Amino acid sequence: MTDIAAIEAAAARAAGVVRRTPLLSSPFLDEIAGRRVFVKAECLQHTGSFKFRGGWSALSSLPEPARASGVIAYSSGNHAQGVACAAKLMGVPAVIVMPRDAPALKIANTRALGADVVLYDRAGNENREEIGAAIAAERGLTLVRPYDEPMVIAGQGTCGLEIAEQAAEEGIDTAEVLVCCGGGGLTAGVALALEAKAPGLRVRPAEPEGFDDTARSLAAGERIGNTGPQSGFCDAILTPAPGEITFPILSRLCGPGVVVTDDEVRAAMRAAFLRLKLVIEPGGAVALAAALFHGDELDGDAVIATASGGNVDAEVFAEVLAG
Amino acid sequence: MTDIAAIEAAAARAAGVVRRTPLLSSPFLDEIAGRRVFVKAECLQHTGSFKFRGGWSALSSLPEPARASGVIAYSSGNHAQGVACAAKLMGVPAVIVMPRDAPALKIANTRALGADVVLYDRAGNENREEIGAAIAAERGLTLVRPYDEPMVIAGQGTCGLEIAEQAAEEGIDTAEVLVCCGGGGLTAGVALALEAKAPGLRVRPAEPEGFDDTARSLAAGERIGNTGPQSGFCDAILTPAPGEITFPILSRLCGPGVVVTDDEVRAAMRAAFLRLKLVIEPGGAVALAAALFHGDELDGDAVIATASGGNVDAEVFAEVLAG
Numbered sequence: 001m002t003d004i005a006a007i008e009a010a011a012a013r014a015a016g017v018v019r020r021t022p023l024l025s026s027p028f029l030d031e032i033a034g035r036r037v038f039v040k041a042e043c044l045q046h047t048g049s050f051k052f053r054g055g056w057s058a059l060s061s062l063p064e065p066a067r068a069s070g071v072i073a074y075s076s077g078n079h080a081q082g083v084a085c086a087a088k089l090m091g092v093p094a095v096i097v098m099p100r101d102a103p104a105l106k107i108a109n110t111r112a113l114g115a116d117v118v119l120y121d122r123a124g125n126e127n128r129e130e131i132g133a134a135i136a137a138e139r140g141l142t143l144v145r146p147y148d149e150p151m152v153i154a155g156q157g158t159c160g161l162e163i164a165e166q167a168a169e170e171g172i173d174t175a176e177v178l179v180c181c182g183g184g185g186l187t188a189g190v191a192l193a194l195e196a197k198a199p200g201l202r203v204r205p206a207e208p209e210g211f212d213d214t215a216r217s218l219a220a221g222e223r224i225g226n227t228g229p230q231s232g233f234c235d236a237i238l239t240p241a242p243g244e245i246t247f248p249i250l251s252r253l254c255g256p257g258v259v260v261t262d263d264e265v266r267a268a269m270r271a272a273f274l275r276l277k278l279v280i281e282p283g284g285a286v287a288l289a290a291a292l293f294h295g296d297e298l299d300g301d302a303v304i305a306t307a308s309g310g311n312v313d314a315e316v317f318a319e320v321l322a323g
Numbered sequence: 324m325t326d327i328a329a330i331e332a333a334a335a336r337a338a339g340v341v342r343r344t345p346l347l348s349s350p351f352l353d354e355i356a357g358r359r360v361f362v363k364a365e366c367l368q369h370t371g372s373f374k375f376r377g378g379w380s381a382l383s384s385l386p387e388p389a390r391a392s393g394v395i396a397y398s399s400g401n402h403a404q405g406v407a408c409a410a411k412l413m414g415v416p417a418v419i420v421m422p423r424d425a426p427a428l429k430i431a432n433t434r435a436l437g438a439d440v441v442l443y444d445r446a447g448n449e450n451r452e453e454i455g456a457a458i459a460a461e462r463g464l465t466l467v468r469p470y471d472e473p474m475v476i477a478g479q480g481t482c483g484l485e486i487a488e489q490a491a492e493e494g495i496d497t498a499e500v501l502v503c504c505g506g507g508g509l510t511a512g513v514a515l516a517l518e519a520k521a522p523g524l525r526v527r528p529a530e531p532e533g534f535d536d537t538a539r540s541l542a543a544g545e546r547i548g549n550t551g552p553q554s555g556f557c558d559a560i561l562t563p564a565p566g567e568i569t570f571p572i573l574s575r576l577c578g579p580g581v582v583v584t585d586d587e588v589r590a591a592m593r594a595a596f597l598r599l600k601l602v603i604e605p606g607g608a609v610a611l612a613a614a615l616f617h618g619d620e621l622d623g624d625a626v627i628a629t630a631s632g633g634n635v636d637a638e639v640f641a642e643v644l645a646g
Contacts, residue, residue: 022345024367028435043600044347044364105597112351270637274428277366277633279600310600314593318641 002150002249004196007157007189010057014158017089018053019045021159023166023304026275032292036302038170039272039288040163043280043310047109049236050159050186050308051075051082051146057155058144059086067092072141074098074128077106078236078309079146084115095141097132101231105313122230147185148243156186160193163304167198174200176298178258178287180308181205181214182237184246190306191253201304205250205257206290208234208265208283215257217242218250233262236283236309258290258297265289269320272307281312325473325572327519330480330512333380337481340412341376342368344482346489346627349598355615359625361493362595362611363486366603366633370432372559373482373509373631374398374405374469380478381467382409390415395464397421397451400429401559401632402469407438418464420455424554428636445553470508471566479509483516486627490521497523499621501581501610503631504528504537505560507569513629514576524627528573528580529613531557531588531606538580540565541573556585559606559632581613581620588612592643595630604635 021041029037042050059071070093073083080096087094094115098107099122111117118135120126136143145152163177177194179187184205191203205214210228217224225241232238242250260268265282268289272278280288287305291298344364352360365373382394393416396406403419410417417438421430422445434440441458443449459466468475486500500517502510507528514526528537533551540547548564555561565573583591588605591612595601603611610628614621 019345019347022342022367024342026369028432041367044345046349048600109351273602273637273640277371277602279596279602314596314644314646317596318644321637321641323637 002153006154010154011158013060028275038304040306047081047085048311049078051078054152054155055082055086058151061151066142072136073144074132077102080110084113088114147183148245153189157189157193160190164197175302178206178305180286183239183243188246188249203254206287212259234283260289264293279310280307284309325476329477333477334481336383351598361627363629370404370408371634372401374401377475377478378405378409381474384474389465393464395459396467397455400425403433407436411437470506471568476512480512480516483513487520498625501529501628503609506562506566511569511572526577529610535582557606583612587616602633603630607632
């Protein structure tokens with residue numbers, strides 16, 4: 001069970017290791033959105049995404065014998081790097097199961113961080129959970145799930161603690177907080193932290209069109225999966241359905257989901273390049289796209305958008321800049 | 324006369340307005356450089372460069388009657404935006420004299436910040452100092468010089484105060500601090516701040532090939548100008564010669580200059596994109612290029628490189644990414 005005490009304990013374990021990322025803004029973004037826009041720049045976190053928070057939290061909470069045996073994770077790339085980097089810093093062996101069509105940069109980085117990378121075919125019938133479970137059993141590894149894992153959610157919640165502090169520094173008492181949402185680990189962690197520390201800030205999950213399982217599930221009051229393709233432009237946040245552990249938290253604490261188009265995501269990436277000097281990957285720009293282009297679905301004078309990651313291949317980024 | 328008291332006074336005036344930019348790092352950059360590399364991300368400052376520090380410092384130190392009459396500045400673009408933004412926030416009228424061939428983004432942003440932009444022809448015989456002086460006299464404006472201005476140097480020095488604090492947080496007692504150097508305002512300000520607050524940190528100016536007036540002047544012990552072309556890839560830092568006020572400070576406090584090629588600058592921009600998720604403009608990437616590719620000219624286990632700005636046009640950035 002993840003609660004504010006677990007998040008604060010994760011923050012204590014993270015001190016001096018996890019980076020406190022800045023909350024950025026630009027009058028040019030405010031003008032587009034028609035309200036004040038603040039961007040929580042998690043793309044500046046170690047490994048280029050918030051996932052290092054959860055990876056460090058999970059590994060630092062393991063008992064010593066489990067750490068010595070090693071860990072395994074499955075991920076399209078950001079959780080992979082987060083766990084691999086945490087494992088490297090702690091001297092823990094790590095196996096990472098990744099889809100063969102993940103961005104080349106994410107696979108290369110995970111390998112460079114010392115992890116043993118096992119590729120699988122997402123379009124075929126291979127199942128990453130089954131592959132992971134089989135290797136974990138065979139080698140005696142501890143599985144670190146990407147979002148349905150209490151210690152991972154607690155780690156992502158440390159981002160929410162920072163948002164609460166930084167909003168107070170900016171004089172923001174009430175605002176919507178848009179969070180890029182895949183399985184819901186960051187969304188749940190941030191929502192729990194804000195519930196305790198900044199109850200005037202309400203989390204709104206942001207998702208890309210065609211992968212709006214969380215928005216539909218929140219509207220329906222029960223978990224509903226995606227039925228379309230399994231891969232797309234916003235690779236980092238394309239999960240099949242809300243998590244078992246995360247969804248009840250989202251259902252209790254979040255406002256309605258906001259769904260954006262891939263073109264809006266591209267425009268948000270260009271705006272972040274131009275106005276914030278930040279590199280945001282497609283899945284990490286979904287919340288900013290919602291802030292800039294879905295203002296009619298938002299309440300209040302200020303909005304805070306997480307920029308959850310920046311691991312985008314150079315060719316893709318250059319194409320986005322070309323418009 | 325700029326001294327540590329003037330820098331600390333500028334920091335007091337900047338509180339709550341100027342952003343404290345993060346000091347970032349990546350193990351991948353350390354590997355390239357063969358030592359620990361830290362990047363002071365001034366591209367994340369308001370207006371996308373450190374110049375807002377100097378602009379705010381200068382305008383906030385003006386007596387009320389001078390502020391009401393307005394200010395004038397000449398600049399290839401970053402000082403323009405820094406002064407324009409400070410003027411807008413204070414409600415001060417601003418005229419900015421800019422070269423016609425400055426990056427389109429910098430001209431557009433300066434206008435969007437409410438300044439009255441006057442363009443001149445850099446390749447012709449027009450002289451920005453003379454144009455600026457004539458308009459200043461005609462309209463009763465206060466001239467805010469880009470670097471040979473004590474209050475501007477004091478403002479840039481606030482970046483050095485932050486570097487001193489952040490180096491201490493990282494446990495760095497001794498290091499070389501590479502600063503992208505045009506007229507020397509940032510270099511002088513940072514050097515003065517570090518002299519007082521972190522004497523184990525030594526500033527090294529970094530410049531692009533063909534515009535290495537500061538490196539040659541430091542070696543000669545007197546101010547020597549550039550004789551080649553007046554424009555180039557690293558547009559932000561292409562000044563004709565070290566400043567009259569800045570050079571004696573550099574001469575007293577800095578180590579030898581480091582000179583990099585445009586190709587090294589491009590590689591540094593790609594590295595910052597990939598490893599730090601930062602957008603750095605050519606002139607702002609000169610120090611990182613020196614840190615990554617001129618290690619044999621540096622001493623010590625750690626180097627701190629300023630990333631002084633990020634105002635690069637999308638087409639140029641896309642070309643750089645393409646390699």
